[in-house]
Amino acid sequence: MTMSASDQNRLRVAVVERRPLLRAGIRSALDSAGGIDVVGEAGEAGHAVPMVLGAAPDVVLLDLDLPGSASLEVCRTLARAAGVRGVLGMTGRGDDAGLLRSALMAGVRGYVSKSAGAHEMVGAVHMVGSGFMVAGDGAARLVMGLLRPPARPAQPDGPLPVLTRREREVLDLVARGYDNRRIARALTLAEKTVRNHVSVVFAKIGVNCRAQAVVYGREAGLGLAG
Template sequence: MTTSASDQNRLRVALVERHPLLRAGIRAALDSAGGIDLVAEAGEAGHVVPMVLGAAPDVVLLDLDLPGSASLEVCRTLVRDAGVTGILGMTGRGDDAGLLRSALMAGVRGYVSKSAGAHEMVGAVHMVGNGFIVAGGGAARLVTGLLRAPGRSAELDAPLTVLTRREREILDLVARGYDNRRIARALTLAEKTVRNHVSAVFAKIGVNCRAQAVVYGREAGMGLTGRL
């Protein structure tokens, strides 16, 4: 059967939320939204990785309030072992700067409050699915502060000196929130070439995922004109 262009543009979303009633409400919002297919659901941390490996979603809408540090461990595992890049975190704890930073460093690419309206939540899903880093509601100011810390430290500058000019360009665009396809278009490079450069940059600056590279680059003063 031939896949249409409209089908190819639809976002596949996996939902992880421990509270059944809240999960049902989010499910209803996603089901009624255009361009989204809810492909899997889970309520416990232990079910998430096998679910994601089986469903291959574009976005994982993840409860950040799972018991203990389960949510952050799930993020790290999804990024490291499943190659997931589109993780959108949800929390009912309010605008917690410590949680935000930990989630970003674990691989989360977006943050939205569980009290957000359907329009805001669906919009955040679309943004993360299209490669942006996003924050809902009042968290936007906190995320911007975390990612735009002023000045450079000697600790940050040292690894940057081993980057080539091209690798610095790549890191700057990563810090703006560009995915590999957008970087390839911006620099007129093949996407495979960009992937190779990104891997080299990650190795040189000592990070394991794109979210860590964004935080690192922003704290080193890069990507400040990019869109959050």
């Protein structure tokens, strides 16, 4: 059966949350939002990856409070899964600096409190589904503080002369919050070519993840338009 255009535009979301009542509440909020289909649920790390690979969601809402390092291990796997646009982390620990740093390094595209209202959570899901990074006010301040690159001397030859023109274009779009798919469309490039450019840019400017690249690019004056 062929999907209609409206079906194709609906956002497919999977929920990984260890507490059944909270998981049910999150599902209810998403189901009531319109434009979202909850396509899978899991309550523990061991079930999360097979569920996501089978359900093929666009966005994964992931409990960052799973025992031990299970959440981060799951996140690393899901962040690389084909078809997943982003992992949105949830935590009940507040603005935990160590957790946020680890989650960002593991590949989360967003960070929301489990106590967030339905409107905030649904909005965060849509933002991640559209390729943006998301953080609440407190988390945003932590991102800037934790991931700010070392101070660099002023460059007389313009922003980031170590980069080629194309690499600056790529970093500009990364700094706007674009994922590789959107960058490829914007620059009329193959997604594989964009991935290669991103890897080279990260190596040249000395960052380890996209969140660091966003901060780095914006400090250089990129990513501010559009």
